[in-house]
Amino acid sequence: MKAEFKANVDHKRTPLAEVIPLAQPFTVYIEATRYCNLKCFYCLLSTQDDQDGALHKLGLGITHMDQERFPTLVEQLQQFPKGIKRVVFSGLGEPLMNPHLPDMIRRVADARIADRIEVITNGLLITKKKADELIRSGLTNINISIQGTDSDQYVRSCQKAIDYPKLVENLTYLYQNRGDIKIYIKAIDAALPSKAVQENFIATFGNIADRIFVEHLVVMQQQMDDLKLIVDPTKTFYNEELDLDRKVCGQSFYFLQIGCEFDTFPCPVPGLPKTLSMGNMKEQSLVDIWNGKKRRQHLITMLRLEKDSIPECKGCTCFNAINDPLENLDRDTARLLPRFL
Secondary structure (H helix, E strand, O other), rough: OOOOOOOOOOOOOOHHHHOOOOOOEEEEOOOOOOOOOOOOOHHHHOOOOOOOOOHHOOOOOOOOOOOOOOOOHHHHOOOOOOOOEEEEEEEOOOOOHHHOHHHHHHHHHHHHOOEEEEEOOOOOOOOOHHHHHHHHHOOOOOEEEEOOOHHHHHHHHHHOOOOOOHHHHHHHHHHOOOOOOOOEEEEEEHHHHOOOHHHHHHHHOOOOOOEEEEEEEOOOOOOOOHHOOOOOOOOOOOEEEEOOOOOOHHHOOOOEOOOOOOOEEOOOOOOOHHHEEEEEEEOOOOOHOOOOOHHHHHHHHHHHOHHHHOOOOOOOHHHHHOOHHHHOOOHHHHHHHOOOO
């Protein structure tokens, strides 16, 4: 196998407690679209046909990001001091559903905003032509989520039959022509229900990726109540033992998610309610939102160990399941709090 079997996380970092508060986000997620070509059982979009379902209760529309306003988004990201590590095209929808995605990536690359520019995709829309467009766009990383090892498994996981051999063929082409782009291919354990299926996944994709891994299913969206019944809550996203006592969402201190309607959020969870927005880019600049009162108060609440007093964060386990030890701020809250008051 050519690929390294390893989770897509970097443990060679300075502890978060030593560098906050930050003048700029380390990671920026951009939600290019809310359209998706799958209905994965663990995602809010699986409820979109139910008028009483979780998606409609949130009041989230299915739309693309406005392309006329996107250049302003890029210009505002340029106003931050240098230090943005990653810009990631990811959100509730499938980024490649937005036909402008390669142009959006190119605009970010030309602006020299971040060290890395990534896309998180299910890979089904990667044709040879689309692969060439992505390779030329300035992208540095492609993270591909596989939902099974044959078409029947995709039906069970995502309510859609696919041309599985064609998917493998197109991803092979992408890998062979990737240039400097790093390719990470992963699946969740719940979509690979047996050891034999997991071995098939590794055998199929292990030679067409730079890194490959089987991640543990965690509850990203708190509205997915049925999912909580089947997820092992003692494991992290990386299938490690979870620190069940952690209280502070470290992601809030370095993360900026920009939704496709330009609301901004302090973590990577897709499909967040607008009531958690730190501000809308149509009304405030991203720098002002980042340094604004609402976000500062959010961080103060976290450092006071009062996360569950924030209605939208109450009961959230995702912050814990996808954090790593370098982002654990719990033991440092007393010395960190004065920095934000």
